[in-house]
Amino acid sequence: MVTIRWGKDLTDLGLLWRRRRTRRIIIQIAIAVGVGLFVFYMADKARDLDDLGFDFLSGSGDFPLSTQWLTNYESNDTLLGAYGAGIFNTVRLVVIGIVLATALGVFAGIARLSTNWLVSRLATLYVETIRNTPLLIQIVIWYVVVFLQLPRVEDAIEYSGLFYLSVKGLALPSLTIDGSFGIWVILLVLGAVAAYVLQRWLHRKEEQEGGSKHTVAWAFLLFTVVAVVTYLLTGTPLEPDTPQVVITGANIYSVSGGIQVEPEFAAVLLGLVIYTGAFIAEIVRGGIQALPKGQTEAAAALGLSGYQRLTLIILPQALRIIIPPLTNQFLNLTKNSSLAVVIGYPEIIFVGNTMINKIGHAAPVYLMIFGTYLLLSLAISVGMNAFNRSVQLAGR
Amino acid sequence: MNVADTQVTRIERSTIDRARKWARANLVNGTANTVLTLVSVTLAAYLIYTLTRFVFVGADWEVVDVNRRLIFLGRYPKEEQWRIWPPMWMVMGLGGLSYGMLSRGSLRDLAWLGAAVVFILAFLATTTNGLLFGGGVLVSIAAYGLGRLSIGRPLLRSKLRLVTIVGWFLVIPFAIILITGFGGVKPALWGGLLLNVLLAAIGIGVGLPLGILLALSRASSLPLLKGFATSIIEITRGGPLIAWLFIARFVLPAFIPDAFETDPIVNSMIVVSLFTGAYVAEIVRGGLQAVDRGQVEAADALGLGTFNVTVFIVLPQAIRAVIPALVSQMIALWKDTTLFAFLGFTDALSGGQAAYNQAAFKGSQIEVLVFVALLFWAVAFGMSRLSQRFERVLGIGVR
Secondary structure (H helix, E strand, C coil), rough: CCCCCCHHHHHHHHHHHHHHHHHHHHHHHHHHHHHHHHHHHHHHHHHHCHHHHCCCHEECCCCCCCHHHHHHHHCCCCCCHHHHHHHHHHHHHHHHHHHHHHHHHHHHHHHHHHHHHHHHHHHHHHHHHHHHCCHHHHHHHHHHHHHHHCCCCCCCECCCEEEEEEECCCEEEEEECCCCCHHHHHHHHHHHHHHHHHHHHHHHHHHHHHHCCCCCHHHHHHHHHHHHHHHHHCCCCEEEEEECCCCCCCCEEECCCCCCHHHHHHHHHHHHHHHHHHHHHHHHHHHCCCCCHHHHHHHHCCCCHHHHHHHHHHHHHHHHHHHHHHHHHHHHHHHHHHHHHHHCCCCHHHHHHHHHHHHHCCHHHHHHHHHHHHHHEEEEHHHHHHHHHHHHHCCC | CCCCHHHHHHHHHHHHHHHHHHHHHHCCCHHHHHHHHHHHHHHHHHHHHHHHHHHHHHHCHHHHCCCHHHHHHCCCCHHHHHHHHHHHHHHHHHHHHHHHHHCCCCHHHHHHHHHHHHHHHHCCCCCCCCCHHHHHHHHHHHHHHHHHHHCCCCCHHHHHHHHHHHHHHHHHHHHHHHCHHHHHHHHHHCCHHHHHHHHHHHHHHHHHHHHHHHHHCCCCHHHHHHHHHHHHHHHHHHHCHHHHHHHHHCCHHCCCCCCCCHHHHHHHHHHHHHHHHHHHHHHHHHHEEEEEHHHHHHHCCCCCCCHHHHCCCCCCCHHHHHHHHHHHHHHHHHHHHHHHCCCCCCHHHHHHHHHHCHHHHHCCCHHHHHHHHHHHHHHHHHHHHHHHHHHHHHHCCCC
């Protein structure tokens, strides 16, 4: 006889829900439907906008950019050219910033661990002050309080005709190249190869015969001799170009020649370097402190000097600990370079916002900006990961 | 010469001797170190001279004094100012209580506390709100005493700990409800340092739970959930905050249904919370990875379900391990709130800029900017110090 057992059927349904697999499938379907609906909605809205696509980049935005160095962008160039100049300005800031911030950070990190009480206190003061103050305020202070208060061009602070510091920025001497420069560079490369070969050869001899052969010193000497001799032979292909104050109109002065460092660039660079340097100092200090004390003691027992202990024993080992967080700081610096927009330095966000104000197309412009940051971050990560692999202990 | 005199001279001599010995060992041992010391002394002397001269002689602090309201409250209406005091007292009381409970009771601690109180009182003595603020300082000192009292009294301590934790969790909603609710002030009128504080509070208040959810999703075994969380986290972290804030301004409005009436500042707050959530997620993920597998297996063996294992076994251990990193993230968020100055909101920085752009105060940029920087520095430095103390009490990083 068949009896209908409602209870069991209900329990079965409950059991079904209690089973992990069912739950997993249901949750995932819910997510898929949710994300799908969201994407559909956004796509629908985006179609209404009618400003997707990147065709607008071939048109001109008809706006100038304050920074010209090496970019040669003009107002009537295409928007793609303007954005390219923006990328160049960001990259220039990031690359120089990373190099200087690392140098400052390593220096301050070591100083914090100095046995000299005064030195370590000064380094601590630097780190604790800078780290806890917003970078944005620091950049504004550098720009508004320091660089905008400099004298006008005609009263520029001058150093023996080589450097001019004024409200228009810092003018540095530079070198201009002439026709035979290419030949000289090729000869230089050959000289470097020869120096390297010499260094390897001396190094092998050193290993066979023992004793120091001053490998690097000889290689360096060879390279210097090659460089000087070929420079004279090719007819001095580099000409010094010193900046000069010129009158361009009635009471209008400007600086021409040499390299011009704009005040905006200088302010952002200083801000970024000093801020990131404080964080790197903490990383370096942590990396050194993580090493067993025995390393220093053993090195001292071997009779190594303080400088040798640091460069031969401590830093190479600390490097392994330091690199991953250091990579993070480089990525932070890259992203923080966007703060340059607030004082009008034409990096990518500044250029992007100018484009949006002129002709709209906000969505594609910001897609480009994110793409650029992604590429920059990837480049830094890949490079630093490769470096990281090369310093790790082999066979682990 | 009597006995007491001799003793005094002996102590003095030994102190000087000790100082001399210490200096010989730490400052002038070896040529290189002596040179370093000389350079540092010059630098330190220069810094001290410049700073003292600037603070007491060179600077004219009138611009800050006159524009105090602009820097602290922006365009916040004056008649609604009473709404700020209760949460403020609560924060001061909780701060005092936490510091008292974490304090080692050393002289140095008391010196710091005293310096802070004197500084705050001196600063506010001239304002009309000096009395209200002074009351808050008294509450703070009383709470500190209570906290100190709890050391060595486990029962009181456990009760106080509960009060502190619940209090810190409630203070943000309490402040926001009191300020906006009951015919209060709209977010669009929040300003000055108050805006920075509320932005940071909302950012971490929303970002922390969101980040924990994202981290758990990313650690999930469900591929779709994991992929979803991972892409949200990575896309958000891909660009700088300022880019996201500009997106909220330029791009987002076109995608929001017309039915919602949105305020630019509310949009920006949502963006800040999402951004913080993504960074918190990565921090918590590190904590999740630090939890031993055996913990989960043991809990499974006890018959706990997925939810119970996650909430009562895994998360407490994971979050405890990453408290220092979470505090760093809070400090970063606090500093990042200055970005709002460049989106047209009057926070402390843009209030300050408005102050030095007044015709009466031409050329006083440095005073204002240094003052605003000091405000941000004090809060960030205080947070980092409290977190270090907290780590020591919890024994994080000590094996």
